[in-house]
Amino acid sequence: MMNRRTFLGTTLGAIGLNTCNARSAGAVAQNAAPEPLVWPLVAKPQAGIRSFAGHTDTVLDVIGRLGTPPSLVIFTEGNHLMVLSSDEIVGAFPSWAKSQPQYANLDLTNIILTTLPQPILVQMIRTGGVALGNLTLDTSRSSGFYPDIVMGYPEPLRQLRRMGVIESRARFFCRNRGVALLVRKGNPLGIHGLADMVRTGARIALPDSGDVRAQCLAAVETQLGKPAANALVAAETNFPGRLGIMHRDLPEMVARGYADVAFTWYHLVSFWARAFPDHFEFVAIPGVESFFTKIAFAPTVNPLRSEAAKAFDEFFFARARDVYPRHDFARMDDNEFGAPLGLD
CATH class of the missing domain: 3.40.190.10 (Periplasmic binding protein-like II)
Incomplete structure (x- = not known):
């Protein structure tokens, strides 16, 4: 360390x-x-691999293994990282997929999450990279480190839609x-x-x-x-x-x-x-519940890992409504959860 x-x-x-x-x-x-705060690791320790786990901003919030073909890549704004990266969502997804005949053969051993502020994510996709000191990570389609799914607030998603990155319709899944x-x-x-x-x-x-x-x-x-x-x-x-x-x-x-x-x-x-x-x-703070925002789920145009993205969409919307309130998000009603968000 x-x-x-x-x-x-x-x-x-x-x-x-x-x-x-x-x-x-x-x-x-x-x-x-x-x-300084030393953040708990989300990824499981790997035998024999040196780990540099510094504090706060030392390493950007990228969870997964770069250099190995990704099984699924999700770019998302970071304020719900504690839910998305939990054993209830991404941790439970591979075993769920194995239990579904149509997805049982998917290799889901390397799910990559990038949980960063939305302006950073938009810039990473637009420019095709992000630099960590002297190291630059390639975020182009050709690199494979490119989103199959993007989660975010309406305006950043609209920016990505104008860039031709995501489909024209997203769906809301949580409200704080x-x-x-x-x-x-x-x-x-x-x-x-x-x-x-x-x-x-x-x-x-x-x-x-x-x-x-x-x-x-x-x-x-x-x-x-x-x-x-x-x-x-x-x-x-x-x-x-x-x-x-x-x-x-x-x-x-x-x-x-x-x-x-x-x-x-x-x-x-x-x-x-x-x-x-x-x-x-x-x-x-009493009386501030109305000062909220909602996060939406948007599929990428022609995702690199379309079957994995389809499986995660099905899995996620079957459980997110119940999981997010357990992490101190509001419970969405029938009209809110899964409501469409037009991006054109």
Whole structure:
């Protein structure tokens, strides 16, 4: 196991409405000896293979084995990675396929998931590659590391449709439960709602872009008014080396003391608090359930692994409606689950 990477630079200064309280927040973070998060591995350890499992953004969220012909490739926005990569979905898919006569002969030993923010995924498909330092991964059709299925929000899917990547119709499969707050273990600033973030002058970790940022700010503006939403942005902090992978960046900022509170989707905060119980606590916000988004499933045009994609489509829509609520997503009704999304 490699030593944990440390970022260069000094801790960002506190920015907030209450300077005195903000300094106290910085002192709390410093005294708690913050350290980077070391994420649990999704892939099973492989005998004899050296593993470099650093913290947070050291390795992009690509699950699977490159260089071996893929069995199925899914590109998806990353905020539901804890469900898609679980033993209930991708982990259960190969055995289900073996039990189905029409899919029993499929080789599903190398399912590759790429769970990254949607702007990154769109750019990877458009340009045909992504660079990790000196290493460039080829994401063209000819490489094989190219999606058979794309999961995402409506607008990124429409971009991919205009590029001719995916079919003209997608289907919705999950809806989140709005937004919530992540604080350090013990909740040292006593943050129990949106007003407390403003009152304490807390340094705030916000998503850098997209639907989730818009919904967070809309929730604050609705509950506390436009000045409070502006104050939230003014109190936003950052850290050196941030890559814009929100589902990893935000908990890292709280764990390392760059921020006092992170503000994002409910199910992500719940996941982080469960995955790192010694680091974090979950803080629910009453009355913000309406600030949600939905994720849709879109097949690629002429997928490279069409039978595997067809099998996964059948398998996924037979169980996603029940599995996602177990990971703190909302339960979709008959009109929502599987509802079509036109992309033209």
